[in-house]
Amino acid sequence: MPPSTHTYMSKQTLNQTEGQSKEKVSFRVCDIISLDLEKYERKIKSIKIRARSELDIFEWSKRGYAKNNYWIPPSADNVFRIEESNVSREEFIEKFEVPGLPVVINGCTRGWPAEVKWNRETLLKKFEDYRFKIGEDDNGDPVRMAFKYYLYYLENEAIKDDSPLYIFDSSFGKLKRSVQQAEKTILKVSPFDFSSEVSTENQNKSEEPKEKQPRFHRPCLLKDYKVPKYFDDDLFRLTGEKRRPPYRWFVLGGERSGTGIHFDPLGTSAWNTLLVGHKRWCLFPPSTPRKIIDPKLKGLDHEAVSWFTHVYPILVKVDKDQGKSFAEEFEMVQVLQKPGETVYVPGGWHHVVMNLDFTIAVTQNFCSPTSIEHVWLRTRNSRPKLAQKLLNKFTNLSNIGDSSSFVDDYELEISETQSETDDSDGECLCYTCKMKRKRKEKFDKQNEEAEQQMREEYEKREREELERLNQEQQNIKGKENGKRYNDRKINEEIRKKKRKKEE
Ligand SMILES: O=C(O)CCC(=O)C(=O)O
Numbered sequence: 321m322p323p324s325t326h327t328y329m330s331k332q333t334l335n336q337t338e339g340q341s342k343e344k345v346s347f348r349v350c351d352i353i354s355l356d357l358e359k360y361e362r363k364i365k366s367i368k369i370r371a372r373s374e375l376d377i378f379e380w381s382k383r384g385y386a387k388n389n390y391w392i393p394p395s396a397d398n399v400f401r402i403e404e405s406n407v408s409r410e411e412f413i414e415k416f417e418v419p420g421l422p423v424v425i426n427g428c429t430r431g432w433p434a435e436v437k438w439n440r441e442t443l444l445k446k447f448e449d450y451r452f453k454i455g456e457d458d459n460g461d462p463v464r465m466a467f468k469y470y471l472y473y474l475e476n477e478a479i480k481d482d483s484p485l486y487i488f489d490s491s492f493g494k495l496k497r498s499v500q501q502a503e504k505t506i507l508k509v510s511p512f513d514f515s516s517e518v519s520t521e522n523q524n525k526s527e528e529p530k531e532k533q534p535r536f537h538r539p540c541l542l543k544d545y546k547v548p549k550y551f552d553d554d555l556f557r558l559t560g561e562k563r564r565p566p567y568r569w570f571v572l573g574g575e576r577s578g579t580g581i582h583f584d585p586l587g588t589s590a591w592n593t594l595l596v597g598h599k600r601w602c603l604f605p606p607s608t609p610r611k612i613i614d615p616k617l618k619g620l621d622h623e624a625v626s627w628f629t630h631v632y633p634i635l636v637k638v639d640k641d642q643g644k645s646f647a648e649e650f651e652m653v654q655v656l657q658k659p660g661e662t663v664y665v666p667g668g669w670h671h672v673v674m675n676l677d678f679t680i681a682v683t684q685n686f687c688s689p690t691s692i693e694h695v696w697l698r699t700r701n702s703r704p705k706l707a708q709k710l711l712n713k714f715t716n717l718s719n720i721g722d723s724s725s726f727v728d729d730y731e732l733e734i735s736e737t738q739s740e741t742d743d744s745d746g747e748c749l750c751y752t753c754k755m756k757r758k759r760k761e762k763f764d765k766q767n768e769e770a771e772q773q774m775r776e777e778y779e780k781r782e783r784e785e786l787e788r789l790n791q792e793q794q795n796i797k798g799k800e801n802g803k804r805y806n807d808r809k810i811n812e813e814i815r816k817k818k819r820k821k822e823e
């Protein structure tokens with residue numbers, strides 16, 4: 321199905337869709353717990369500076385994105401949907417994994433405790449002081465924020481922020497024993513530590529002074545959900561929990577927060593299940609030229625909301641000469657993800673995701689037996705030890721000798737393309753390599769033209785926007801002048817009437 325070119329939905333449809341499942345904001349953080357607002361003000365400033373040092377603290381709302389409407393009509397959604405109970409593992413592999421096609425799965429959350437427990441009120445009561453990760457500073461160190469302050473931030477200045485801070489926390493079961501012990505004594509408890517459920521009773525029996533005790537039951541987010549059946553054969557588990565890169569995240573954020581365009585690391589695939597709210601996705605096949613969907617445009621940052629504001633409209637605009645848009649040409653898949661839906665992102669697919677309202681989700685990256693080759697190819701250089709371990713374990717598990725492993729095909733490919741004749745630049749002159757270079761040159765040229773087209777369109781839109789703003793300002797000034805003139809007239813009238821009366 322070609323992607324729809326709708327950008328925004330009508331007010332009426334918008335209200336219907338928004339009204340459907342927006343979490344009822346029945347309370348404000350301050351109604352439930354007491355907050356030290358002075359402390360909050362100090363913290364939020366330093367957190368913002370650390371998380372996005374390139375942005376002046378007064379510039380967080382300078383683009384005015386909060387005024388825009390980013391909802392899309394349900395008809396713009398062009399992804400395939402399935403019901404978990406109707407599609408077997410085998411069918412899923414054949415129809416979606418092998419061809420590498422994104423799909424939305426319904427029904428995975430049935431029976432998950434998260435369906436009941438993951439909402440603002442319950443999470444606030446459990447994690448009020450837990451400091452979730454909301455970003456990284458320039459040294460790559462995590463920037464954290466107490467949950468109660470984060471929710472307060474969402475209720476207040478995040479409403480205006482162009483791209484609000486976003487909780488993206490992967491500390492599932494990562495704590496070491498000693499850290500766990502230390503953490504029992506201070507007000508930081510990992511919500512992902514599933515090794516032991518420490519009851520409030522036990523905590524009170526400890527010798528620590530009462531005020532230092534965690535004021536909440538040690539919860540366990542891992543027990544609140546289950547990996548959907550299609551994704552539970554994750555080969556990275558074979559490499560051991562310690563060696564494998566971070567792979568599961570608790571994700572919570574407000575309107576306009578999101579994840580800029582990217583593809584997931586190491587060739588992994590991903591699933592993303594939404595419990596609360598709505599997410600808007602655009603996905604592009606691995607072969608899509610990066611220059612088109614992730615263009616380097618002057619003054620444009622890498623936030624999802626900037627992409628949806630500036631890049632998306634260009635992608636869906638139909639080219640007069642070609643008769644179709646970049647979105648159609650590159651087979652963009654667009655999704656309006658609703659609560660209870662799981663998005664499957666095949667390895668290598670580019671994607672950009674923005675929260676349309678308050679959302680809570682969980683996401684995991686994995687390597688399935690179907691995608692082992694793809695993952696191995698992308699890990700062998702950057703993480704050679706991990707790649708080797710993955711491969712060894714996989715070949716042992718599948719009972720296939722090393723010699724018949726797919727790795728041999730790559731050895732063969734390399735030796736076939738090696739030739740004795742090197743030109744002065746050290747380029748291989750064999751036929752295969754020459755053809756490869758030719759294809760690449762042609763592809764690069766096409767992309768350059770398309771990129772130039774994008775840049776021109778972007779600059780044209782920027783000029784139009786500037787003109788519109790100028791016009792708006794002039795209209796306001798004109799109105800003000802008019803108002804002043806009217807006021808003067810009215811005053812004169814009043815004075816005239818007064819004089820008449822006095823006479
Ligand atoms: O929910 C989101 O913001 C998308 C997450 C994502 O794409 C990722 O974790 O790689």
Ligand SMILES: [Fe+2]
Nearest residue numbers: 583584590671
């Ligand atoms: Fe991703």
